[in-house]
Amino acid sequence: MSKLLNLSSNPHIRDNVTTAEIMRDVFIALIPTTLYGIIQWGFNAALVCILTVAAAVISELVYEKCMKLPITIKDWSAAVTGLILALNCPPNIPAWIPCLGAVFAIIIVKQLYGGLGKNFMNPALAARCFLLISFAGKMTSFTGVGADALSGATPLAFMKTNPDAIAKVDLGAAFLGRIPGTIGEVSKLCVLIGAAYLIIRKVISPKIPLIYIGTVAVFTLLFGGHGFDLYYLACELCAGGLIFGAFFMATDYVTSPITPLGQIIFAIMLGILTGLFRLFGGSAEGVSYAIIICNILVPMINVHTVPKAFGKEGAKK
Template sequence: MEKLLKVSSSPHVRDGVTTQRLMFDVVIAMIPASVYGVWQFGMNALLVLIATVIASVAAEYLYEKLMHKPITISDGSAVVTGMILALNMPPEIPVWIPVLGAFFAIIVVKQLYGGLGQNFMNPALAARCFLLTSFALFMNNFSSAKLGFDSLTGATPLAQLRAGETVDLASLVIGRIPGTIGEVSVIALLIGAIYMVVRKVISPVIPLIYIGTVFVFTFLFGGFNLTYSLSEICAGGLIFGAFFMATDYVTSPLTPKGQIVYGLILGIVTGIFRLWGASPEGVSYAIIFSNLLVPLIERYTLPTAFGKGGQKK
């Protein structure tokens, strides 16, 4: 009985796109940021990437095996979760911390809610927030030896902006800054983002509205300083979050109007966190908060069915 198909009325659209192909494209899109992060921060960054991906896949396999469920590791979603989580880690973090985060992401946030398509928030970001709360000292340590350059120490660009200091925009765009493994190079992230848009893996609506809203918000409430607003866009995990996490199919709205509202909420909440929050970074918490609002957003932005909604005479 569980194999019975529930078919809606016509018309039907046939599409050859599979979950595996979509996930494979996302993995490809994250390769430029991964390569740059490893080149800049060294072998521990590579070890964190490999270990976190392996831990994510292992967690999914072990849970499904123990629960006697179909094994779904071949769909690639666990690999994507592992890569996103790893790229959100400081480069010198002890490897066991992101490994623990991977098990939390896959088992607690994804599998306990029914697996792929059932989780109500982004598993990788939920795990990052869990690690930020549990291991704040390690998660906020961005000191690292930079390959080919001087030592990267001191405050992140967002912390410098919060302190009223200026940062070099060129360094932000190239990635010659402290930060997490995958967030530092705007160029590398945009290469991956363009690839996903061209491949139609994501729509640019949510990322562009998100980034644009943060720009306007920080310009209006940050002293009408264009350089400051551009620095807020390029610093931290905003571009990474906008293209690779806020666009998650499961935790973002499907309705066109809902995507606009979602992007606006993301930008406003991120701006509030960054300008007046306890921490200068607000992307992870903003996306998690907005994920929780998605059911409400979709409820009020559903298109009116054809033939309904008109005034009765």
């Protein structure tokens, strides 16, 4: 049987890049925004990042040893999951909470479904949603910056509750990261540096992130209630986790579509859901839930957007 020739339809893609190399590149791309968060918020932010990564890696190691599975911690995927989860948490959160989330991400969302490549939603985002539901107060309590250190209101929350005071939002501070928020999402400059690294390394394509962000922009202009106010639009794009989510979570290989048309549909759906949650939902943010919902729809999107093979006869009526 070993001498049988296995045939499969083209195209046949060959690449020497390994999973470990891809995940290591993602981890490297997250370093600028991680360092910025640690410099801005100090010891507890560093502790959250270190312990959450450790919890994710140890959870994978223990599970695979107990289940007598091949050990995969060297592929960096668990470390990336832990770091992304940590960066999605407030800097003042007790470190045990994101550590619990890391265990949930690795054991429940990733390993119980067969490990890397078989999970149906992004493990880090699933864990964040789990923590938002379980520890809503801790996950939505943010530390202010500088003179505003006593205020934990994020710019998105401020704009939602004070729609007529947009001029008070400091766009420059929102872009550079001098605002309350999670450890890794606040500095759009650092996020974009990491995103540029991934694009240059050809780890991700900019198609999904750009269409996603563009859809949110159009939705915001149409339904934001501020008309064609570009300052308001820029604040909406820079003030929350949209850019971080677009480049580092919506582009996850396992939970995003593989077909070109599917990727476009996926990105547009992400933008519409994020806009709906932000502008009409009870919370000021909506990126995490939008990505999770669209992750679940990816298998259906893939099935209905498979390109027709060249020369294949169309369906007869």
